[in-house]
Amino acid sequence: xxxxxxxxxxxxxxxxxxxxxxxxxxxxxxxxxxxxxxxxxxxxxxxxxxxxxxxxxxxxxxxxxxxxxxxxxxxxxxxxxxxxxxxxxxxxxxxxxxxxxxxxxxxxxxxxxxxxxxxxxxxxxxxxxxxxxxxxxxxxxxxxxxxxxxxxxxxxxxxxxxxxxxxxxxxxxxxxxxxxxxxxxxxxxxxxxxxxxxxxxxxxxxxxxxxxxxxxxxxxxxxxxxxxxxxxxxxxxxxxxxxxxxxxxxxxxxxxxxxxxxxxxxxxxxxxxxxxxxxxxxxxxxxxxxxxxxxxxxxxxxxxxxxxxxxxxxxxxxxxxxxxxxxxxxxxxxxxxxxxxxxxxxxxxxxxxxxxxxxxxxxxxxxxxxxxxxxxxxxxxxxxxxxxxxxxxxxxxxxxxxxxxxxxxxxxxxxxxxxxxxxxxxxxxxxxxxxxxxxxxxxxxxxxxxxxxxxxxxxxxxxxxxxxxxxxxxx
Numbered sequence: 001x002x003x004x005x006x007x008x009x010x011x012x013x014x015x016x017x018x019x020x021x022x023x024x025x026x027x028x029x030x031x032x033x034x035x036x037x038x039x040x041x042x043x044x045x046x047x048x049x050x051x052x053x054x055x056x057x058x059x060x061x062x063x064x065x066x067x068x069x070x071x072x073x074x075x076x077x078x079x080x081x082x083x084x085x086x087x088x089x090x091x092x093x094x095x096x097x098x099x100x101x102x103x104x105x106x107x108x109x110x111x112x113x114x115x116x117x118x119x120x121x122x123x124x125x126x127x128x129x130x131x132x133x134x135x136x137x138x139x140x141x142x143x144x145x146x147x148x149x150x151x152x153x154x155x156x157x158x159x160x161x162x163x164x165x166x167x168x169x170x171x172x173x174x175x176x177x178x179x180x181x182x183x184x185x186x187x188x189x190x191x192x193x194x195x196x197x198x199x200x201x202x203x204x205x206x207x208x209x210x211x212x213x214x215x216x217x218x219x220x221x222x223x224x225x226x227x228x229x230x231x232x233x234x235x236x237x238x239x240x241x242x243x244x245x246x247x248x249x250x251x252x253x254x255x256x257x258x259x260x261x262x263x264x265x266x267x268x269x270x271x272x273x274x275x276x277x278x279x280x281x282x283x284x285x286x287x288x289x290x291x292x293x294x295x296x297x298x299x300x301x302x303x304x305x306x307x308x309x310x311x312x313x314x315x316x317x318x319x320x321x322x323x324x325x326x327x328x329x330x331x332x333x334x335x336x337x338x339x340x341x342x343x344x345x346x347x348x349x350x351x352x353x354x355x356x357x358x359x360x361x362x363x364x365x366x367x368x369x370x371x372x373x374x375x376x377x378x379x380x381x382x383x384x385x386x387x388x389x390x391x392x393x394x395x396x397x398x399x400x401x402x403x404x405x406x407x408x409x410x411x412x413x414x415x416x417x418x419x420x421x422x423x424x425x426x427x428x429x430x431x432x433x434x435x436x437x438x439x440x441x442x443x444x445x446x447x448x449x450x451x452x453x454x455x456x457x458x459x460x461x462x463x464x465x466x467x468x469x470x471x472x473x474x475x
Contacts, residue, residue, distance in 0.1 A: 008057045009069040012077045012119050015049045020112040027105030035104055039095055042108040043088055043442065050081040061125060065187060068125045071470045075323060076122050076250045083243040083330040084115055089446035090338045091235040093345045093439060107147065110140040111239060118247035122254070127176045127186045130251070134172070134215075138165045141244065145232040157231025164214065164224045172211020178204030188259050195262040205260060209270055212255075215248035217301045218308075219277040226285075229297035234344045237293050238337035241300045246326040249307050253322050257314050264314045271308050272403060278305030279410040287417045290351050292340050295421070296333070299376060302414060303329065306388060309395040309407055317397060320468035321390040327463070328375070328387040331453030335372035338447050339365045346437040357433030358425040366425045368451055373418040375454050378411050383458035390464065 007014065022045060027038045059070035088108065095104050117136030124130035142165065146158025176186075182200040183191045195201065213221035229237045260267055282302030289295040310321040342365060343358075344350050359366040375384030388411065392404050439447075457463055 006060075006062060009060050009062060010067065011055075011057060012053050012074075012081070013116055013123075015052060016112050016116045016119070019045050019049050020109045020116075023108045023112075024105050036096060038104045038108075039092055039442075042105075043092070046081075046085055046088055046108070046112075050078070050085050053078050053081050063129075065125045065189070066129045067120070067123050069123055070474060072319075072323075072474055073123050075467060075470065076247075077119050079323070079327050079330060080115060080118060080122075080243055080247055080250075082327075083246065083334065084111060084239070086330070086334045086338070086446045086449060087111070087235055087239050087243065089442045089449075090238065090334070090341050092442035094233065094235055094341065096440075097345075103147075107144075110144050113140045114138075114144070114244070118244070118251075121247065121251045124251075125188055127180070127188075127191075130255070131169075131173060131176065134169065137244070137247070138169065141165070141240065144236045144239070145228055147233050147236060151231075153231035154233065155231075157228045160224055160231075161228050168211050168214035168221070171207055171214075175204045175207025175211060178207065188255070191259050192261060195260060197263050197266060201263070202266060205263070205267060206270070208255070209267065209274075212248060212252045213274065216245060216252060216304050216307075217278075218274050218304055219281045219301065222278070222282070222301050225301060226294045226297040230291055230293045234293065234337065234341040234350070237296070238334055238341065241296060241337065242330055242333045245300060245304065246329065249304070249322060249326055253311050253319060256311060257319060261314055268312055268314075271311060272400070275305050275308035275312075275403060276406055278302065278308065279407060280305075283410050283413045283417070286414070290353055292350050292352055292355075292421075295352060295417075296336060296340070299414070299418075300333065302410065303333075303376065305410070306391055306407060309391045309400070309403065312395050312398055312400055312403070315394065315397065316468065316471040316474075317390075318394040319471045320464065321387075321394045323467050323471070324464050325387040325391055328383045328453075328457055331450045331457065332372050332375040332382075332384050335368055335447065335450035335454060336376065338443065338450060339369040339372070342437075342439045342443055342447075343434055346439070347434045349434055352421055352424055354434065355421065355424045356428040357430030361433050361436045365447075368447055369425065370422050371451065371454050373421055377415040377418045379415070381458065383454050383456075386458035386464075 023042050026041050030038055057069065057074065061068050095107060114137045117133045120133030121130055124133060142158050142162035145161045146155050148154035178200050179191060180186055182198055183194040185191055210221060217225045229240065256267060279302050282298050282305060286295055286298035286302065289298060307322060307325060310318045310325060371382060375382040378384045378388035392407060396404050
């Protein structure tokens with residue numbers, strides 16, 4: 001492999017780092033009255049970075065096996081890039097507010113820096129690279145949660161995020177130290193060869209699952225989620241709910257499938273219990289919410305429980321279904337958050353009760369929100385149905401029929417609370433509904449992109465076929 005191939009293998013990370021630096025430089029040299037140019041420059045630049053990421057680069061390893069690149073890691077990084085691109089387009093109106101004019105560049109740079117960390121975690125070949133990527137992704141997120149510096153709830157969200165994230169990282173690092181002590185290596189391939197059901201390794205596995213459970217918001221490690229989501233700006237909440245959670249799901253799946261594959265029977269029991277708790281508690285708490293951010297927070301917790309069904313069995317089909325579901329989840333959840341963000345920016349309304357009568361004043365936004373919620377619920381023929389169907393199939397393939405039944409019951413419960421929002425928009429009366437407004441062109445493009453994804457991905461069988469063919473070659 002020549003030097004150019006080495007560079008191209010890391011094209012996602014290198015381009016993201018260059019993009020973050022360029023955005024900050026452009027902001028420094030842009031006059032105050034033209035600060036909005038930073039938004040346009042950042043959107044175009046990141047669009048180019050996303051497009052380049054789809055260029056095939058083959059596979060290989062760097063730094064003695066610490067960094068691994070292949071078709072599957074490229075797919076995962078491209079999905080994360082798509083999610084961030086949509087978030088950036090949806091953030092245009094929010095960043096144009098007067099109070100954000102002096103920190104536009106920081107918004108884009110911080111998100112890109114977290115994405116760099118997530119990409120390094122996806123391509124990690126050892127636990128040192130994995131942990132460095134984890135901290136690179138985690139630290140800027142606290143700043144993003146506290147982005148609205150004049151709002152106490154945003155500052156509180158940032159403090160909670162950094163404190164709880166530090167605790168979870170400490171727990172995870174302790175687990176990694178136990179694994180290193182038992183195997184004498186930090187490299188995934190070496191640890192997998194020495195993986196046995198020894199007490200120290202089992203304890204290390206439990207600490208690892210606990211630390212990653214915080215990142216994915218699995219019950220009982222989910223208590224921070226609703227408070228941080230509610231306090232953070234709407235667009236940051238969307239990023240945390242979709243991109244950050246999706247990256248954590250990717251990494252969790254990769255490590256379990258590669259490092260801990262020899263003791264699958266042990267961690268499947270743990271994931272079984274976590275899946276049941278996460279789906280059920282997430283759904284039950286979502287029933288009680290009126291704040292749209294807390295509502296979508298508990299919805300995302302329940303969705304994390306469904307993702308665990310794909311991990312059960314450690315099969316190529318399971319890996320493919322996790323990747324496919326996250327791809328669908330990007331368009332679906334960002335569609336819902338995009339509508340919520342547009343309404344919040346235009347009117348300040350962030351409650352489900354405030355959406356009453358929305359269809360009469362903003363029918364297009366109401367229809368897109370309905371489609372996104374139906375996709376989250378798994379109603380055919382939208383993409384969410386196909387995502388859940390394949391997750392259930394992956395779990396049933398290994399005989400987890402009771403777990404699938406519990407998941408189906410939880411999907412029924414989720415349909416009820418998603419319909420509460422639909423009912424508020426289309427049926428309930430409101431003397432003072434959200435007034436008609438027109439979003440920016442960037443927001444409309446992002447919402448159109450989400451709508452196309454919600455409709456098309458499920459019916460485009462080639463997408464899932466490609467993902468599963470790639471996973472079969474690697475697992």
